Amino acid sequence: MKILVVEDEQLLRDNIADYLKAEGNVCDLAASLDEATEKIALYDYDCILLDLTLPDGDGLKLMRILKKQDRDDGIIIITARGSVDQRIEGLGLGADDYLIKPFHLSELSARVLAIVRRRSFKGNDLVRFNELNIDIQSKTVKVHGEPISLTRKEYDLLLYFMANKSKVISKSALVAHIWGDHADMADSFDFIYTHIKNLRKKLVDAGCKDYFQSVYGVGYKFSAE
Amino acid sequence: MRLFTLYNRVLLITSMAGLLIIGYLFYNTLSTYLNKQIDNYLVEELLEVRDYTSKRQDFPPHSEFEDLVIAYHKISRISKKRHFGDTIFFNPKKGVKETGRYLEEDLVMAGQNYSIRIIASKIAHMDQAKSIFLVIILPVLGLLVILWAVNRYMMKRIWVPFNQLLLNLKSFNVNKEQGFEQVSTSIVEFRELNDAIVDISQRVKSDYREIRMFTENASHEMMTPIAVINSKLDMMLQSTELSEEHSRNLVDLYRATAKLTKLNQSLLLLVKIDNNLLLDREQVNLKQMLEEKIQYFQEFTQRKSIVVNANLQEKEVLMSRYLADILLDNLIGNSIRHNYKGGHIQVELSPERLSVTNTSEAGALDETVAFERFYKSPASEGMGLGLTIVKQIVELHGFSISYSYHDDVHVFTVIF
Numbered sequence: 110m111k112i113l114v115v116e117d118e119q120l121l122r123d124n125i126a127d128y129l130k131a132e133g134n135v136c137d138l139a140a141s142l143d144e145a146t147e148k149i150a151l152y153d154y155d156c157i158l159l160d161l162t163l164p165d166g167d168g169l170k171l172m173r174i175l176k177k178q179d180r181d182d183g184i185i186i187i188t189a190r191g192s193v194d195q196r197i198e199g200l201g202l203g204a205d206d207y208l209i210k211p212f213h214l215s216e217l218s219a220r221v222l223a224i225v226r227r228r229s230f231k232g233n234d235l236v237r238f239n240e241l242n243i244d245i246q247s248k249t250v251k252v253h254g255e256p257i258s259l260t261r262k263e264y265d266l267l268l269y270f271m272a273n274k275s276k277v278i279s280k281s282a283l284v285a286h287i288w289g290d291h292a293d294m295a296d297s298f299d300f301i302y303t304h305i306k307n308l309r310k311k312l313v314d315a316g317c318k319d320y321f322q323s324v325y326g327v328g329y330k331f332s333a334e
Numbered sequence: 335m336r337l338f339t340l341y342n343r344v345l346l347i348t349s350m351a352g353l354l355i356i357g358y359l360f361y362n363t364l365s366t367y368l369n370k371q372i373d374n375y376l377v378e379e380l381l382e383v384r385d386y387t388s389k390r391q392d393f394p395p396h397s398e399f400e401d402l403v404i405a406y407h408k409i410s411r412i413s414k415k416r417h418f419g420d421t422i423f424f425n426p427k428k429g430v431k432e433t434g435r436y437l438e439e440d441l442v443m444a445g446q447n448y449s450i451r452i453i454a455s456k457i458a459h460m461d462q463a464k465s466i467f468l469v470i471i472l473p474v475l476g477l478l479v480i481l482w483a484v485n486r487y488m489m490k491r492i493w494v495p496f497n498q499l500l501l502n503l504k505s506f507n508v509n510k511e512q513g514f515e516q517v518s519t520s521i522v523e524f525r526e527l528n529d530a531i532v533d534i535s536q537r538v539k540s541d542y543r544e545i546r547m548f549t550e551n552a553s554h555e556m557m558t559p560i561a562v563i564n565s566k567l568d569m570m571l572q573s574t575e576l577s578e579e580h581s582r583n584l585v586d587l588y589r590a591t592a593k594l595t596k597l598n599q600s601l602l603l604l605v606k607i608d609n610n611l612l613l614d615r616e617q618v619n620l621k622q623m624l625e626e627k628i629q630y631f632q633e634f635t636q637r638k639s640i641v642v643n644a645n646l647q648e649k650e651v652l653m654s655r656y657l658a659d660i661l662l663d664n665l666i667g668n669s670i671r672h673n674y675k676g677g678h679i680q681v682e683l684s685p686e687r688l689s690v691t692n693t694s695e696a697g698a699l700d701e702t703v704a705f706e707r708f709y710k711s712p713a714s715e716g717m718g719l720g721l722t723i724v725k726q727i728v729e730l731h732g733f734s735i736s737y738s739y740h741d742d743v744h745v746f747t748v749i750f
Binding site: 211214215276280282325 | 557558560566568571572576578581593595631667
């Protein structure tokens with residue numbers, strides 16, 4: 110996938126690009142509105158990650174340009190200002206998603222994947238990983254073609270892991286993904302452990318290989334190795 | 335003591351004391367003057383008696399003196415002294431005892447020493463003195479009463495702008511859009527006071543606005559560095575050489591950044607509430623919302639084996655849905671977070687109030703500071719902004735919140 114990262118903070122820009130590149134994506138970088146305008150004139154992107162507060166102007170301008178040209182590049186707004194108005198305006202101008210800083214790179218990766226999938230495989234909402242098969246439309250999971258039943262949280266977790274294959278995902282990121290604003294309620298991360306344990310058991314019981322690896326106490330990895 | 339009361343008290347005491355002193359002096363002077371008049375009259379009469387006696391060698395008969403009582407008696411030795419004085423005597427004409435003024439003098443008649451005592455009635459003069467006294471003092475008294483009444487009226491009238499100023503000052507809220515309401519008056523002092531308050535209130539408002547803007551900008555600016563830290567941590571996590579010790583450090587760093595993020599978000603939320611930025615009010619069905627919340631938090635309550643009792647009546651309030659959600663999140667969330675295993679939570683909703691009661695290992699909170707920014711009980715792991723946010727939301731919508739602790743349970747009550 111071809112992704113454009115528009116972010117004026119160099120460290121963040123590089124980290125996003127590094128993380129996404131490791132997933133096998135191609136990343137272009139832009140530090141300002143000018144650079145970004147130049148880039149979108151030259152290339153089409155599967156997804157544009159757009160910071161709204163850029164040194165030379167409002168990121169929403171870029172969205173207006175894209176809209177005028179009737180482009181269908183997927184757009185995820187990443188901003189420090191989580192105001193409701195801005196969110197509404199951004200989504201109104203055609204943004205597909207809205208991520209408030211700070212965020213976990215695994216979360217960003219999952220959002221990017223969701224958008225790209227929605228845009229490029231219209232009608233084909235299947236995610237495959239060896240014997241695992243997920244239909245995003247109907248939210249069903251099959252192992253070796255046999256459906257298994259998962260709770261909503263287990264399903265969300267599995268999808269999240271699939272979007273970050275072979276990556277270590279911190280418990281912090283998992284908790285934030287599942288409980289959002291109430292992440293601090295799930296003290297000591299025990300909840301995540303329970304949910305993953307249950308998910309693992311269901312998958313293994315259905316004959317799926319155990320792809321989950323625990324990484325010391327800090328996180329989990331979903332990998333074929 | 336009210337300015338009024340104090341002023342009136344001082345005025346009353348001084349005028350009364352003044353009146354008494356002046357009255358006393360005036361009456362005394364008047365009596366002295368009248369006595370002198372009687373004395374002169376007595377002296378004249380005495381001279382007449384002396385005339386008579388020296389001519390006729392006899393005392394004049396009583397009938398010669400109209401209003402006087404005259405008495406002679408023999409004495410052995412003569413004294414040259416004339417003697418005036420007050421006395422009480424029997425008035426034979428009226429047949430009663432009266433106060434009178436007497437003059438005593440000795441004289442020699444036909445070789446015999448006599449003492450003469452002439453007594454004049456003072457009644458008529460006393461009446462005169464009383465009349466004069468009253469004629470002077472009563473109008474003065476009347477004048478004082480009128481002065482007092484005028485004073486009272488004027489004080490009330492004059493202080494009207496001041497009272498208005500006070501009222502407007504009390505209703506001034508640095509948080510509200512509306513500034514200090516000016517009071518127009520023709521009294522220079524009050525006008526100056528008004529101008530001074532207007533000046534100060536404007537300064538306070540602009541300072542407050544600046545602080546809010548500073549908080550907002552600072553919090554926003556911090557989000558990007560936190561995002562960098564977060565993403566760096568995510569990248570470090572991918573390292574193949576991650577040791578167990580590094581992992582532990584990473585866990586701590588993740589926690590710290592999560593906390594920092596939450597703190598920033600809370601501060602931003604407070605600023606938004608302060609700025610009235612979240613005023614998309616609508617009818618919110620609290621009963622339904624509470625049921626959803628309790629359902630949502632079920633996972634947490636079940637894990638801690640907390641028994642949740644809900645007694646909910648229908649209640650709709652006009653408020654921001656977003657803030658209502660945060661309000662319930664904080665109230666219910668707190669009751670779970672600070673609860674112990676096997677504790678219980680009681681949620682009650684009626685048309686008048688919403689109360690959340692929970693058991694906790696922590697003792698009573700300090701009511702006076704429980705809702706203050708960054709106050710937290712020693713056992714709390716939070717940042718101490720949750721209850722502040724609750725209070726701000728509640729006050730923004732014109733409700734009120736109270737906290738009480740009894741029988742080992744904490745009760746938070748929102749009164750609509």
